[in-house]
């Protein structure tokens with residue numbers, strides 16, 4: 389197929405094969421891919437609306453045994469900087485977020501074996517029943533390890549957390565779903581297949597979330613397509629990804645090679661994600677990682693959502709928007725009509 393006919397195939401709603409997506413990633417002009425991505429965005433999400441949500445990330449502990457090479461946030465348990473937030477501290481952070489208009493909390497930790505199961509249950513109950521916020525929380529590796537620490541299956545753990553108030557699980561810790569890259573990034577993290585299987589279990593339990601890609605290291609184009617294909621196959625099985633976010637690695641440590649991602653490279657992958665992930669409703673542009681100028685272009689390249697207003701973010705520096713007014717103004721200035729959504733797009 390010629391490049392034009394490949395892009396036309398995707399625009400028409402026919403599914404791209406991995407080989408076709410690779411051909412587009414390697415050989416198509418970025419402007420053509422962006423145009424196709426924008427067309428598909430308007431076919432799948434007609435109208436002029438762009439979504440945002442407002443939440444606070446609460447990093448309930450910084451103790452983590454996974455020690456990803458790119459992470460500057462985690463501390464060993466014996467470190468003088470190690471912490472686990474008390475319920476009162478989480479309550480205070482949540483009330484601060486609510487005062488700024490946030491209605492969702494994103495609980496994210498390290499993997500800390502010293503935290504008892506009751507802590508998670510008590511935190512979730514407090515957040516949802518006492519404070520009335522919705523909670524997305526726990527990456528696949530956190531869930532797998534918490535289940536192991538408590539000698540239970542993932543299914544059993546999810547039942548307990550859902551009953552306590554958890555309503556969504558993030559697709560965190562995906563980075564690049566290629567086992568070669570995962571060995572380099574974080575040998576203790578879940579292999580790609582296990583990451584997908586863990587989220588499929590969450591989704592079947594009624595705990596949807598988002599998926600993402602983090603690129604801009606020494607991943608190959610083949611590994612990027614492998615990643616997209618893992619996500620698409622997982623979505624075919626369990627339909628729990630409400631959106632897909634395209635991120636780039638941010639400089640945090642010198643233990644992991646990252647490269648500068650050009651704007652056109654970012655937009656091309658954003659648009660290709662829109663073309664390839666025909667079974668995921670929304671594509672989010674990452675203002676947090678890429679900044680506002682490129683974010684605006686992303687809304688004309690396949691994205692129909694600006695990711696989120698993040699009230700607190702410890703793992704990354706915040707380059708995004710921090711108030712609801714700023715988010716709505718940004719969306720309007722980009723030529724769209726803002727609408728506020730929940731973390732689960734419901």
Ligand code: SF4
Nearest residue numbers: 452454455456459462
């Ligand atoms: S990125 Fe997450 S899982 Fe990896 S070391 Fe940091 S806190 Fe732990």
